[in-house]
Amino acid sequence: MAKFKKDGKRETPAISTASLPDIVFMLLFFFMVSTTMREVALMVANAMPQASETVKLEKKSLVSNIYVGKPNPQYQGAYGTEPRIQLNDRFATLEELSAFVASERESxxxxxxxxxxxxxxxxxxxxxxxxxxIKQELRKANSLRVNYGSTKKPH
Amino acid sequence: MAKKTPEINASSTADIAFLLLAFFLATTTMNVDSGLYRRLPPYQPENTEAPKYAKRNILQVLVNRNNQLAINGELADVSTLKDRTIEFVLNPNNSEDLPQKEVKMIDLLGPVEVSKGIVSLQSDKGTSYEMYIAVQDQLTAAYNELRNRKANEKFGKNFDDLTEEQMEAIRKAVPMSVSEAEPKNIGGKK
Structure with a gap:
């Protein structure tokens, strides 16, 4: 094997890349931590219907979500089993909807x-x-753009 | 002196980390909301009178609390609604029972026959939301197809491939006129 032996005494030492993965991991963790998807915890059953002509909602920042459904089992004691409206992180009544629309507009x-x-x-x-x-309340609050949330039906 | 253990080559861990990063970047799809977009009519005070339309210009779609569908008073299946709507809006034979058409001047298109037909959708408080969406879906499908046909006729392209101005022109030529009647409570069930 002496054949391959170099008499390199003047060779510059290779730069250690051992810290590179640390940098990459740091980046990875930074993005993982900083991208919080602002999603509310669902308190109602929310299996959306399927439709074939759905369109995607552009501009997430301009969407305000109104959830409607049967309360989840842990809330049924307090709120019953009739469908309820959930706005942000709490149950709401119809009368609160206009205030919600106003606050969404304000923000x-x-x-x-x-x-x-x-x-x-x-x-x-x-x-x-x-x-x-709900639609009547939205009309009264003059917030007329509505999206009936539904998932794409597979063909 | 103790024998030194040779250092493990760590240069490939960077590749592994990058691979992980790329994998997660590619696979995490943020769930995009989708649905059927509608614009609600402005609020009308209770006592305003509904505008009157000729009978031939209205396609009456009723969904009752048992999720049955009636088109112009006859029971029908949801799957037929799309074709019925298309026939209603197009009125291919200029029949007396189907809606009138009005010639309008539209930018980019010139004079176009625009149907005066209105789909009147009435649901009950007891109608299930799933059924309601199925009906709305069929209506949307009908109008999408009509717009597609118009786009192909005028521009030789599908509606989705048009420019924004062309889309606007087609939207004017085939307006989506679905009117939802003021709610009624026939079934008495909430």
């Missing part, structure tokens, strides 16, 4: 206030009564 930039879309995430087992009531 957006002035130029965006009229382009907020209300994303109705309604459980498929809910009857139309509560949905119609």
């Amino acid at each position: 957006r930039k002035e130029e965006d206030r009229n382009s907020i879309t209300n994303n109705l995430k309604v459980d498929r087992n809910v009857t139309m009564g509560i949905v119609t009531d």
